[in-house]
Amino acid sequence: MSTNPLPSPGRPTFGVEIEFLIATLFMGTEDPDEGVKDLPPVLRIPNEALGDRYGYVNRLVKEVLDEFLPPKSPLTTVGNESMRSILQQYNEWTVDHDASVGQVGNSLYQIVGVEVKTPVQFSSPNSFKAVSLGISAITSRFRCTVNIRCGLHVHVGAVSELLPLEQMRRLASLVYATEPLLYSLHDPIRRGNYYCRPLQDFATIGSPDGEGVVELVEHIQNKEDKWLCSNYIGTDRRHGEEPLSAREQYRDDSHIEVFLATRQSGHFEPFTTRGKSSRDINILPEVHSEVNPRVSAAQLSSLQPPVEQARQRNIPRMRIPRFSTEDHRTRYEMSQRSGCAIPRHELKDLLRRGPATSVFKAVYRIYSQPATCHISELLSASERPGINILGHGCYWVGDTPSRRTIEFRLGEGSLDGEWIATWAKICVGIFKFALYSSACQFIDVLTKCDQAMKEDGSYDIVDLLDDIGLFAEAEIVERRLMANRYRWNLSFDESEYELLFAAALS
Incomplete structure (x- = not known):
């Protein structure tokens, strides 16, 4: 199964x-x-x-x-x-x-x-x-x-x-690793916005010296109201076991005792609810029959589905922006004038904290956690992170309905229908790659993201989209980056222009 x-x-x-x-x-x-x-x-x-x-x-x-x-x-x-x-x-x-x-x-x-x-x-x-x-x-x-x-x-x-533990580990690792690349698709001022704070700058997981990681885990383990998530709903899901909604539905002591018995040393059998097991399916209608036929052909012509095929890169590789203390202060002042700046004390903490921890150190911290709620807390970045996985935390487990989603909040406001759809496809693509890519593909992307944090111009958002199979979206992103090159003060590897020109002539 x-x-x-x-x-x-x-x-x-x-x-x-x-x-x-x-x-x-x-x-x-x-x-x-x-x-x-x-x-x-x-x-x-x-x-x-x-x-x-x-x-x-x-x-x-x-x-x-x-x-x-x-x-x-x-x-x-x-x-x-x-x-x-x-x-x-x-x-x-x-x-x-x-x-x-x-x-x-x-x-x-x-x-x-x-x-x-x-x-x-x-x-x-x-x-x-x-x-x-x-x-x-x-x-x-x-x-x-x-x-x-x-x-x-x-x-x-x-x-x-809810996502099971192993999938949450992969997803959390990937969003941490790719976050700087995803931010590069938007105005740099977004990184100073109160409503989408970067994980690498503000979340516990990004702390260079690990400050707060151990204390946070101990805090979760010691809270009585989180025991149910940490030891039952939020733990791993084995082959053959039902989705986590079954654990949410059956939370009496007898079910939990049986579950814990399967997690004891020497036991590897799958946990299933008692009695006849049947999985219900939620059916969402498709939208192909819902578009009003009166909409003009001209409007639809600009919305053709992308052709996904291997492609040739068209722009030089972009250097991931590195932000100095002055850059952080400038973004803070601009955001403050618009009423959406991070609190001043958080800016001071950011300047004192320094560069974020490396990708694989963060991955190690994520994979060390025993339950999804621990990972949710590590990546919380206070209340409004740029990539929000709090929907999988302990707070939302139980009878109260809530969104079981990963929320990508870092996107800047737009009224460009093509770009909004493209950004949605990119977010979905990150989710799918985290859950379904092979181990070697997954580790390869993490390795490249880790290298990008250490070496300018070695890997950028266009490379990432090509690696996860979003070729049509990569084409759109190339045009977006070049159109905003000067407004966002982007830097490219100029030495690659000659290589691209030669490839175009060949």
Whole structure:
């Protein structure tokens, strides 16, 4: 029996949270940009909606999404009530007011912060296409923008299952190793943002001298309310055992005693719940039949699925940014002006802490942990890390429904539908590679990421995407890096230009 926790092997589920701003005006107010070519009409707030301005805007955005991407049929799930509740919360596009991404500076408009959440979907070309199409629909109807406070969050998971210990070890190791490469796809100021703090800078796992690692593990072990996760739900999952949702469902003493007996020295049999064992499957509908046929062919033509094939690199290798004390202070000051800076005492701790620990030292710390909740704490980076695995911590185990996802929070706000879909594909690709790659492929990527921390220009995000099979996404990333080369102050290995030119002529 396979230990794969996914109902559909190799197809994780994902959802995207897009934060942006919509420009509005009250009735009778002059439009400061009237007559600008190709600009959508400004959204006017009628007098009767002034008392519920945010709700009025949210309803209009939802109507546009429903027009282009009609709501799905009700989610079909068979399983325990907790898992069903989790998925039903994310069964359709939702639109909410987001006060955290309000106006920065002066504006002639009344700016409304909006957060759009996509439904939970299995990863597929059609589901990524739907994300891009939804954003295009919004930007064609409203005057939208993003600022330094806006983020782009991607949740990736195995439907509503917790990841077993071995998969969490691999995933945590990979996100720690690849984090600097993933940050290089966004404005460097994101590293100073309170809402997406880097693991290597702020999490216990990245401490160069290991300060706090032992104390944190002892703290977890000594907390009585975490015993259930540390010794039962969050431990390893053997070949032939049921997904972890079965352990969540059966938490009485008799089941735990049987489980612990299988973990004693000399015992290797799989633990299964008593009685007839049957695994329920959560079925998520596909999106290929949900796209409104009235959408023009021109809109769909830009959303063709990528052709995945081996390719030739087109740009020189990028040097991973190294941040000095002055760089950290500059990013902090810029973030502070926008109201999203990390606390000053955390900046002092970062400057005192110095460079992060190496990849394989961090991997050793991760693999030394006996349960997923320990790993979750090690990579917590306070409350809002750039890559958040807290959904697999002790706090979320039990009867209260929660998202069982890995949340990639480090993305900067964007209204480019193609890029949003591409970033979602990259996050899903990291998740899939961590869970399903062979041991030699996995270790090879970790080794290259470790080398990148020590040697400038030896390995970059384009190399990573090629190594994990995201060839079409690597092409898009190359264009993105070159387009933002000067704005982000990126540095490339200039000696590679001649090699690339010669390869192009051959």
